[in-house]
Amino acid sequence: MIRPSPIEAAKLFIHEQFPTCQAALLGGSVVRGEETPTSDLDIVVIDEHLKTEYRESLISHGWPIEVFVHNLKTLRHYFQSDSNRARPSIQKMVSEGIPLTGHPVIDSIKLEANKMLRDGPPEWSTETIRTKRYFLTDALDDLIGSTNRGESIFIANSIGELLHEFVLRTNRHWIGSSKWIVRALHEYDPQFAKEFVNAFEHFYRKNDKMEIVRLVDSVPQKHGGRLFEGFSVGKR
Structure with a gap:
């Protein structure tokens, strides 16, 4: 069985698992054109129905998937904590991410992520x-x-x-x-x-x-x- 493309698989996954989410983005190596045979799909989900964030690893449509599920409050908390530790993992996923849904919040969180990436980490004392x-x-x-x-x-x-x-x-x-x-x-x-x-x-x-x-x-x-x-x- 031929598995679907990364974007097709990610969209199917979001449609099945998070049909009411506000936003979802596909990031990671497959977006940058750096995928290897062991690469997974990194997906950020914004769902305002959630009270807290979580991360999950699973297989869907032939692809290993790492899904990072947030509401806007927890996403911004992770933006700040990643900035403080100088490893902007979630900012990079959001910045480079390909939208899997259409929602105005995607533009705003991309702007926030891009600004933090440009500003760099806090200066060492x-x-x-x-x-x-x-x-x-x-x-x-x-x-x-x-x-x-x-x-x-x-x-x-x-x-x-x-x-x-x-x-x-x-x-x-x-x-x-x-x-x-x-x-x-x-x-x-x-x-x-x-x-x-x-x-x-x-x-x-x-x-x-x-x-x-x-x-x-x-x-x-x-x-x-x-x-x-x-x-x-x-x-x-």
């Missing part, structure tokens, strides 16, 4: 930058001193998370997780993203830490470089 420098320094020192290959691999993983966060947040850009780490870096600076991937690939292939060390040292220089001596938390 000086104290937050100082704390993040310390944790990045601590992880780098662990990697430099590590003589255990298994431990070094997972220290490097941690550095990748910390470094991408530091680069993006100090430049008021959104961060990511998993595959979105590289995508977020590429959106910010394709050349830096390339250097980032190359440094970690060099370590994983050849067990040579120096490319990671050089990359990490190049990032916080304008904020004071590595930080250990004098750092404290909670001292009165």
